[in-house]
Amino acid sequence: MNNNPPQLNIDISLSYSQFNLVINQAIPLTGITGIFGHSASGKSTLLRAISGLEKSVFGNISLGKIKLVCTEQKVYLKPEARHVGLVFQNSRLFDHLTVLGNLEYAVKRCKNNQLFIDDIIELTKLKTLLNNHINELSGGQQQRVALARAILAEPNLLLLDEPLSALDQQSKTQLLTMMLAIQKQLNLPILYVSHSLDELQQVCDNLLVMAQGKVKEFGNIHQVIHNLNHQLGDDLIAQQTSLSLPITKLCDGYGLTTLTLQDKQKIYLEYDASFKDKINNGELRCFILASDVSVTLTEPTNSSIVNHLCGTINAIKQNNNKVLLTVNCGEQNFYVAISAFSQQKLALIVQQQIYLQFKASAVRTFIH
Amino acid sequence: MINSDLQALITTLEMAALTTIILLIIGTPLAWYLAKMTSRSKVIIEAIVALPLVLPPTVLGFYLLIAFSPEYLPGQLWQQTTGQQLAFSFSAIVIGSVLYSLPFVVQPLQKAFEQLGDSLLEAGALLNAGPIDRFFSIVLPLTKASFITAATLGFAHTVGEFGIILMIGGNIPGETRVLSIALFDHVEAFDYTRAHILSIGLLIGSLIILAAIYWLNLPKRAGTKTTLIGKAN
Numbered sequence: 001m002n003n004n005p006p007q008l009n010i011d012i013s014l015s016y017s018q019f020n021l022v023i024n025q026a027i028p029l030t031g032i033t034g035i036f037g038h039s040a041s042g043k044s045t046l047l048r049a050i051s052g053l054e055k056s057v058f059g060n061i062s063l064g065k066i067k068l069v070c071t072e073q074k075v076y077l078k079p080e081a082r083h084v085g086l087v088f089q090n091s092r093l094f095d096h097l098t099v100l101g102n103l104e105y106a107v108k109r110c111k112n113n114q115l116f117i118d119d120i121i122e123l124t125k126l127k128t129l130l131n132n133h134i135n136e137l138s139g140g141q142q143q144r145v146a147l148a149r150a151i152l153a154e155p156n157l158l159l160l161d162e163p164l165s166a167l168d169q170q171s172k173t174q175l176l177t178m179m180l181a182i183q184k185q186l187n188l189p190i191l192y193v194s195h196s197l198d199e200l201q202q203v204c205d206n207l208l209v210m211a212q213g214k215v216k217e218f219g220n221i222h223q224v225i226h227n228l229n230h231q232l233g234d235d236l237i238a239q240q241t242s243l244s245l246p247i248t249k250l251c252d253g254y255g256l257t258t259l260t261l262q263d264k265q266k267i268y269l270e271y272d273a274s275f276k277d278k279i280n281n282g283e284l285r286c287f288i289l290a291s292d293v294s295v296t297l298t299e300p301t302n303s304s305i306v307n308h309l310c311g312t313i314n315a316i317k318q319n320n321n322k323v324l325l326t327v328n329c330g331e332q333n334f335y336v337a338i339s340a341f342s343q344q345k346l347a348l349i350v351q352q353q354i355y356l357q358f359k360a361s362a363v364r365t366f367i368h
Numbered sequence: 369m370i371n372s373d374l375q376a377l378i379t380t381l382e383m384a385a386l387t388t389i390i391l392l393i394i395g396t397p398l399a400w401y402l403a404k405m406t407s408r409s410k411v412i413i414e415a416i417v418a419l420p421l422v423l424p425p426t427v428l429g430f431y432l433l434i435a436f437s438p439e440y441l442p443g444q445l446w447q448q449t450t451g452q453q454l455a456f457s458f459s460a461i462v463i464g465s466v467l468y469s470l471p472f473v474v475q476p477l478q479k480a481f482e483q484l485g486d487s488l489l490e491a492g493a494l495l496n497a498g499p500i501d502r503f504f505s506i507v508l509p510l511t512k513a514s515f516i517t518a519a520t521l522g523f524a525h526t527v528g529e530f531g532i533i534l535m536i537g538g539n540i541p542g543e544t545r546v547l548s549i550a551l552f553d554h555v556e557a558f559d560y561t562r563a564h565i566l567s568i569g570l571l572i573g574s575l576i577i578l579a580a581i582y583w584l585n586l587p588k589r590a591g592t593k594t595t596l597i598g599k600a601n
Contacts, residue, residue: 053490079493092491096509105505109496153495 005030008157008191011360012049012069013060021045021213029064029157029189031205034221036197038236042213043193047159051086052079063157085155089162091142093134099145100130106152107226115154115186123182124148140171153184160192164199169366176203177367194198201225201242202285202367229238229290229335232319239290239324240275241334243267244283247275256306256360259284262330284365290324290337292362296355297346308357309334313350316343323348327356371568374543376550381547383458384526389466391473391522392515394466399477406438418475420468429535432464436536461544465526472521480514481507513584524577528570 008027013020020041027033033059035043039246048054049062052068055076061069063084093102103126107117121127122145130135136323137145143163150158160179164172182205183190194200200207200221207224209217217224225242228234249258250271259267269286278284309328318324323343325336332355348354398417402410420428435442436455446454454460484507492502502567508515530548537544539553547566 041536047430051494078498079490080498083496084494086491088487088491090487092487094488094491094506094510105492105496105497109501151493198460349529 006064009062012057014057022216025215032183032190032203034200034204034207035191035193036207037202037210043210047161047193051159052082052085083156085153086287087146087150087163089165091146093142093145095134099132102145102149105154106149110154112154120148120151140167143175157186158190162193173367179203187193191206195236197237201287211319239335239337242287244285246283247278250275257263261332265309267359270360286363286365287332288358288362290335293336293356293358295336299355300357305357306360308355310355313352316350372440372541373550376545376547380527380546383461384523385528388519388523390466391469392519399474402478403481412414414589418471421471425531426535429532432536436460437495445506456538458543461533464532464536468532469522469525472525473518476518477562480511484510517581520577524574569571
């Protein structure tokens with residue numbers, strides 16, 4: 001008896017004149033899987049291949065037990081038969097229909113009809129916009145309609161192709177929060193393509209990194225982000241420590257929230273009223289940029305900087321005049337970016353015990 | 369005598385209506401095919417479709433007259449199937465009109481389908497809509513103005529035909545005698561009063577139709593804007 005969760009199995013190749021995509025990867029159909037990479041790395045092409053919009057695919061794609069593509073057996077399911085939803089970068093709404101008309105378009109063609117349109121309207125906060133025409137909506141509103149429409153088709157897998165790239169930060173945060181809520185409530189597996197590591201860090205369980213049409217990394221989101229820290233000279237990658245930690249205490253008067261690292265050490269971040277719902281209820285996704293962390297050789301007890309952790313240097317990696325330290329605190333690795341000057345001044349070496357310090361404001365999270 | 373003009377008007381409207389319906393039925397898939405075709409060889413099909421725009425109607429009429437005659441295969445097949453001669457029949461002028469007005473229907477539709485692109489159709493497919501469903505639920509509503517333009521242009525151009533009908537239809541009252549032929553008859557008979565009546569009627573009718581098309585093509589909130597193409601006839 002196989003108790004493993006169903007998987008999306010991809011073993012495909014396709015080529016254009018100057019681009020080859022070769023992917024052999026199994027992706028668990030749970031939670032949100034991020035797909036990260038530069039432009040022209042093949043992210044969107046992969047989504048188009050899974051959804052059936054890319055016809056020149058060779059190999060196999062199966063979604064759970066359903067074969068979407070099997071070149072050997074001449075199986076090629078049309079997009080309309082795959083039950084795979086896709087939200088594009090540009091919303092692709094039908095502008096001859098109202099918002100409600102767009103949602104009903106999906107409902108009318110859905111064979112399961114397990115979802116109630118009113119529930120999805122509520123979830124995507126579209127109630128006041130139902131009778132609006134598409135060109136009366138802002139970019140963020142259009143993407144919300146596109147998301148709701150895709151969900152109402154009740155796909156077995158939802159693909160999101162950079163749906164936030166044209167939106168402002170506020171709309172991004174709102175949509176990311178919505179995506180998380182949708183994923184949890186509907187238990188809908190999502191593949192989410194983005195070239196923003198921040199966005200992916202906030203919502204994804206797993207991360208797949210693509211470059212030049214191939215998979216470079218795949219695994220747990222924190223682990224893959226930490227692996228990316230060692231990829232040098234990439235503008236899209238900000239070296240960071242990526243964490244999911246439980247909120248254990250809120251101190252409104254002090255303006256601080258307390259997170260607990262492995263039941264032992266405390267990490268403080270700035271207070272936010274929305275954290276109230278999260279106390280002892282799930283974990284908060286946050287990250288600390290390596291450049292926001294500094295190092296001392298003695299415990300900084302007389303500092304206004306609230307976070308200081310004791311750890312051991314695991315690795316020192318120098319690139320020109322910059323140094324990336326991997327510091328082990330308990331079982332958690334933290335990443336610290338310092339100058340070569342500081343490293344020499346403190347004479348840092350591997351296995352040395354040091355203290356990390358960073359301000360509460362350096363612990364970043366933008367959706368709660 | 370007035371009755372004969374009325375008869376010509378009825379024949380003209382019947383011919384134009386039937387031609388328009390046939391043109392929409394065959395012109396839509398042809399325009400779709402041309403819009404989606406990526407091969408460079410599509411220019412050959414486009415050129416063939418556009419031929420009536422530049423060719424003297426009598427050239428097309430001449431070849432159709434030969435093809436429709438009982439000595440040649442199309443004419444023979446028609447006669448075997450229907451028992452009637454094809455040349456100088458109502459069917460002949462409808463077939464001639466379909467060929468002659470083809471670009472007036474195909475070109476606006478092709479432009480509209482090209483402008484529409486694939487993105488919305490892909491979105492429809494991912495919402496479980498099949499190809500026929502997508503055509504009626506996405507393509508047709510978004511290119512409605514172009515369909516009306518194509519139908520109106522096809523109809524108006526058919527009403528205005530002369531040369532090709534004279535070649536393959538002759539001048540049989542109630543069968544192939546259409547308004548443009550009736551007008552020619554009146555001029556030949558120096559009956560300028562009735563020629564004036566028909567001319568003014570055709571002129572105003574054509575003006576109204578063209579104004580309606582331009583009105584339909586005024587920029588609107590939604591829908592695909594198309595442009596008029598082809599030559600005035």
